[in-house]
Amino acid sequence: MSDVDAQYQTRAKNILKAELKRRGLTYRELAERLTNLGSPESERNLTNKISRGSFTTAFFIMCMDAIGAKDVQLA
Structure with a gap:
């Protein structure tokens, strides 16, 4: 994996974690919601x-x- 790919993977991971934290959701709750989907x-x-x-x-x-999440802030 290139350094650029790794940077974007880290960015996507951080965006997802931030959205979970912003909404006060745990991984367990996300797992339940994904299962429901x-x-x-x-x-x-x-x-x-x-x-x-x-x-x-x-x-x-x-x-x-x-x-x-309806919008994602990339910056």
Whole structure:
């Protein structure tokens, strides 16, 4: 993985974590919401996936939908 890819993975991870924190949601609550959307995830799997930052764009958008984020601040 290039340094540029790693930087963007870190950025996506930090955006997701910030949105969860802003809404006061835990990984467990996110897992429940994703399961309700039809994408079962365990709390442990989410913790690992998010801490690595190695998730797809589809997963990122699904998480944003699950937590109710309508806009994402990139700057």
